Amino acid sequence: MTSPDPAFYHPAPRAQQFCSQCGHALSREIPPDDNRIRDLCHHCGAVHYQNPRNVVGVVPILGDRVLLCRRAIEPRYGKWTLPAGFMELGETTEQGAERENQEESGARIEIQSLLTVIDVPLVNQVHLYYLADVLGPDLAPGPETLEAAFFALDEIPWNELAFRTVSTTLEHYLQDRARGDFPTHHYAINLRFPD
Structure with a gap:
């Protein structure tokens, strides 16, 4: 097996497109009782928080x-x-x-x-x-x-x-x-x- 090019490895993207709970598309908005834009799933209600x-x-x-x-x-x-x-x-x-x-x-x-x-x-x-x-x-x-x-x-x-x-x-x-x-x-x- 050959080694991959060193540029091949990248961390997972911070912004998500789909919910990791149910697989539906996410929207980016401020949830109720919050003050920051988050990735939200309107299908299952999950809020995907990103932290340092x-x-x-x-x-x-x-x-x-x-x-x-x-x-x-x-x-x-x-x-x-x-x-x-x-x-x-x-x-x-x-x-x-x-x-x-x-x-x-x-x-x-x-x-x-x-x-x-x-x-x-x-x-x-x-x-x-x-x-x-x-x-x-x-x-x-x-x-x-x-x-x-x-x-x-x-x-x-x-x-x-x-x-x-x-x-x-x-x-x-x-x-x-x-x-x-x-x-x-x-x-x-x-x-x-x-x-």
Whole structure:
């Protein structure tokens, strides 16, 4: 079996056309006692709410080096990122971050603390990154990663990073490391990462 083109994978569309309860066509309007446009089914009465998606990940540190993964999937194919991805049902944010790290880098880690919480309303997401100690140099990247590598802190490939949430999280880590204090940073990003 051949591998599909990396551009093949796309998340399910946010807007629905048909009701997942009964299969009838949906309309977009404000339901009674609500204040936002929703996908409504006039056949069975279902209201299809859309909520932000959580992206969870880690800032994996081994001594004075950070672990980054080069993406084998779109968006931002071939760019470097922190191990992260969408949280799954039935897991905590920390469990999701550990799972994403294992899937993308294969590194053994121990999570320390929550470093950043980033609201990204432009794409209806919230990103959470945990600071993590890497417990050894062995890596085993999964199929979503072209390669995983450790970078000295002064050699981070800033111009090749995939997302602003990654670059700002790394900036906070470097500033916190210089101070010797790692508080949780909560902020919003409203602009796309430049190409």
